[in-house]
Amino acid sequence: MIIKALSADRTISWVVASFAILAIVGLMVPNWVLNGTMFGLARGLAVLGLLVLWRTGLVSFGHALYFGLGAYAVALLEKYTGVSDVFVRLAVALATAAAVGFMLGFVLRNHRGIFFAMLSLAFSMVLYGVLIKSEALGSTDGFSVSQTTILGWQPETKYPLFLTIILTGVVAAVGMQIYFRSALGHLTTAVRDNEIRVEYLGYSVAQAIHIKYVLSAALTGAAGGLFAMALGQVDPDSMVNWTVSGELVFISILSGPGSVAAPFIGAVAFEFLRTFAFELAPHAWQLIVGGTLLGIILFLPRGLWSLIERLPMRQERDRE
């Protein structure tokens, strides 16, 4: 019954099909492509978290906080308990970020616009400051993260982890699609459009934003955990610094808010764009990346996803 209801949603069936194809393609590509795709998909999950807030009209400039919390949760779990199982790691990363998101949510739910953005940035920089000053937490070097095991099995290649990231991505994207379709999900647009009306219709705007914030933190935390597993290490500069938050916002703009699939496409594109830019111009790669963002904002204000929206077969489908 539920399966039938879900497959009726075109976005869901497309997302599941695309991820399945990606899983097969993953078997055939060289290692560096597999790695890049893993990093991309993990970041995509974090950007999906930002999308939840973006649709409510909120931009967080501090989501590296949750990305870092997820990553460090995985590393510290291993350091203190030795657990390296993928499911435990993922659950701990998600739960840590969600718990912190729940607490900070009480403060952030009362702020909008630039205040919301800057306050999130401030919170993330507090974590950054704590991490680089504390020896016990690895200081500026961070920790290495050992290879992920799956229910006691230690895989030889990275493919099983790749598959795990894909599965998490599918579950998250489908879950978010269901959420966006629901009444609670439509409240995102409603809150962005008119908070007073939402209050007078009998719903607390602060509560709505709080729920979205925790959801967003949980997704980004899970993403950080997966990223740490894929990279095999955690450190403050590539996980918690404000540049990481900036990157996530960058990818959001690159992807566009159009669909739950967009963040994954945008993040993988970003990953390879950066790789090639670095290859092409090791000293000026930022110029290429920045130029791309400029191009996107000027010519594709709704991001890469708008290219897919323009595909002829999609337009036909929409006309039906």
Place this chain on the structure above:
Amino acid sequence: MNNAHSVLRIRDLNKSFAGIVAAKNINTDIKPGEVVGIIGANGAGKTVFVNMITGYLKPTSGLIEFEGRNITGIEPRNATHIGVSRSFQISQVFMSMTVMNNLLVAISLANRDSCSLLRPLNSPRRVRECERVMECYQLLKYRDQVAGTLAQGVRKLLDIAMAVVSKPRLLLLDEPTSGVSIDEKFDLMDIVVNALKEQGTAVLFVEHDMDIVQRYVDRIMAFYQGEIICDAPPELALRDAKVIEYVLGFRHGTEQVDDRPKEPRHA
């Protein structure tokens, strides 16, 4: 108790802002299904009065009872759930959403089933319910139009429709015809008043247009400097000497020095 049948009972309501009196000893009762017009010049305290009933402003002192229950100082979102709704002087709709989605969100919040995650917003039951409301308010032809592109009058209708989906027993309309062209005013009020009569909703509405007031209300409450200076059926109220001097006189162009307290603007 002779007031047992009132929907709304207000006793000795006072409100002052930093020494300026915006409501002074207001006493009144509203009966079920009654349509009451609130008139008064700008700054007379009409909107303050409405805002106190829906909880947007807390009164300095006094009692507000809805169906025998003390609701003084209630939160606006709780007011909605016990049966008091309002519409706005400037339509407060979700501008980037379609008329249908505006109503769907309103209905799901009113029914408090916003938490069911698996059911899409546009479930068949909700859609049917919304279509019924749209028919009552003649909105069906705008069903899939984005609210931001609607004409003022239609947007006003949508605003009111969103306020009534929760089936309130008391509805407060803040200047329902402001910003609506003269030709559309009566059509709009006909639609709204007829729809509400069917539901038996008591209506309290602020209005500047005396033709509208005269035609639709059972009773007029005239405000001046935060006080009710007259509370009577329209044919008596509009002939009242005080009403003519302080409310209507002003409208006929008699220049007066505006020394009335400023009404705080709400959104």
